[in-house]
Amino acid sequence: MxxxxxxxxxxxxxxxxxxxxxxxxxxxxxxxxxxxxxxxxxxxxxxxxxxxxxxxxxxxxxxxxxxxxxxxxxxxxxxxxxxxxxxxxxxxxxxxxxxxxxxxxxxxxxxxxxxxxxxxxxxxxxxxxxxxxxxxxxxxxxxxxxxxxxxxxxxxxxxxxxxxxxxxxxxxxxxxxxxxxxxxxxxxxxxxxxxxxxxxxxxxxxxxxxxxxxxxxxxxxxxxxxxxxHPVRVQLKPDLSLCYHDRFVEESDLTLPPDIDRHNFGWMAADSQIGWLGTKGLDAMTTNDGEGKYPISALFYEQDGELRLKHPAKLFMITTKHAIALSDCLFYMVVD
Structure with a gap:
């Protein structure tokens, strides 16, 4: 080539x-x-x-x-x-x-x-x-x-x-x-x-x-x-399952709304729901900010199976393309 x-x-x-x-x-x-x-x-x-x-x-x-x-x-x-x-x-x-x-x-x-x-x-x-x-x-x-x-x-x-x-x-x-x-x-x-x-x-x-x-x-x-x-890259861990649906999908490690990309570059308040977690909870996800400052537990918390933001944040590069979300990343975020 x-x-x-x-x-x-x-x-x-x-x-x-x-x-x-x-x-x-x-x-x-x-x-x-x-x-x-x-x-x-x-x-x-x-x-x-x-x-x-x-x-x-x-x-x-x-x-x-x-x-x-x-x-x-x-x-x-x-x-x-x-x-x-x-x-x-x-x-x-x-x-x-x-x-x-x-x-x-x-x-x-x-x-x-x-x-x-x-x-x-x-x-x-x-x-x-x-x-x-x-x-x-x-x-x-x-x-x-x-x-x-x-x-x-x-x-x-x-x-x-x-x-x-x-x-x-x-x-x-x-x-x-x-x-x-x-x-x-x-x-x-x-x-x-x-x-x-x-x-x-x-x-x-x-x-x-x-x-x-x-x-x-x-x-x-x-x-x-x-x-x-300091944008943070948010990913699902390898070999785990992702689903896009408007409700929790039981067999999925992470379920995200099918229209989640409507949040691209919009500020989201603390405690906003992002999606739903499976049995692995927050351990299904990982982050990379290039400096190791933002582990997944610093950005999100789980409440009754729901994935929620700990702090006000702006999400971007959100994808609803299943293959790209798994091979690249779910989205990036910056925290207020």
Missing amino acids: TLHDVPWPTEEEHKQGLVSWLNAMPGPVWLTLPGKDVNRHRVVVTLLHGNEQSGVEAFWHFVQNPPVCAVTVHFCIVNIEASLHGAPFTTRHLEHKPDMNRCFGKTGSDPSYALAAELLARINALKPEAVVDIHNTSGTSPAFAVSINDDEKHQQIASLFTERMLCTSVRLGALMEQTSDASPMVTVECGGVKDHNSVEVAKNGLHHFMSAEDLFFNHTGFWPVERLY
């Missing part, structure tokens, strides 16, 4: 449609759009997850009528194979493959790790002034950015797309964890994969990202950025 340099799509290819063009690609691809200053670079990465298409749809929007780019902009469209598996844009990653956005800065026998290293090496060689990695959440959600760095540059990149930025200590092998002072990297979650405005978030943000003469100098952002600190 390697990155393939391919030319900008032609008018005829554009007429055939995005899926047709993706089908014609030899694998993960890299495209370059020269700007007014050819010696400066910015990089857009998208489709690391094959079911999160807002970034590649925004790219396709700019194929025929790109903005005047202030600098040379590079697009890397990564997990095309997964995006075309079954119905287009329904597969996060192939079953026998690792999650591509868990491969950066890591080694492994699967070619995905070598591809992640190649992508990162290419970015480092270019020394881009900014990198954005475009994603969607699997549940309904407003847009937000994620960064491991809370400095002004990362905030300003985020502000092109959204008014929220999560500052995380969790390390999973995501691209944005490879950020540097010289080439700041930010993940942008444009909203849910089914949310009608997610593509608009990607298009509007990328237009600014591509056309702005200077992303940082005398730039106060298009949105005032609310920063949320």
Whole structure:
């Protein structure tokens, strides 16, 4: 597996449609759009997850009528194979493959790790002034950015797309964890994969990202950025059972409401019910905040089989996709 340099799509290819063009690609691809200053670079990465298409749809929007780019902009469209598996844009990653956005800065026998290293090496060689990695959440959600760095540059990149930025200590092998002072990297979650405005978030943000003469100098952002600190990743322990239902399901270790994603980014009061626990109780769940400060018992309690919040909290990246909830996480949360 390697990155393939391919030319900008032609008018005829554009007429055939995005899926047709993706089908014609030899694998993960890299495209370059020269700007007014050819010696400066910015990089857009998208489709690391094959079911999160807002970034590649925004790219396709700019194929025929790109903005005047202030600098040379590079697009890397990564997990095309997964995006075309079954119905287009329904597969996060192939079953026998690792999650591509868990491969950066890591080694492994699967070619995905070598591809992640190649992508990162290419970015480092270019020394881009900014990198954005475009994603969607699997549940309904407003847009937000994620960064491991809370400095002004990362905030300003985020502000092109959204008014929220999560500052995380969790390390999973995501691209944005490879950020540097010289080439700041930010993940942008444009909203849910089914949310009608997610593509608009990607298009509007990328237009600014591509056309702005200077992303940082005398730039106060298009949105005032609310920063949320120390997000906690909440997971079900391996090999346990999860069910989505509007009442307790007896054989399940955890039951969550089927519309739990309605709480994405809304503050929830202390004692709010999240779901129902099985016979293992709170021991069915685990947390990761990157610092070991928030064990599951510090965040939740059980009352008559109900899972309840100990403190006011904001939940996000809540998914109702059963497979993603088990393989990735149930949701993230920040505590007031």
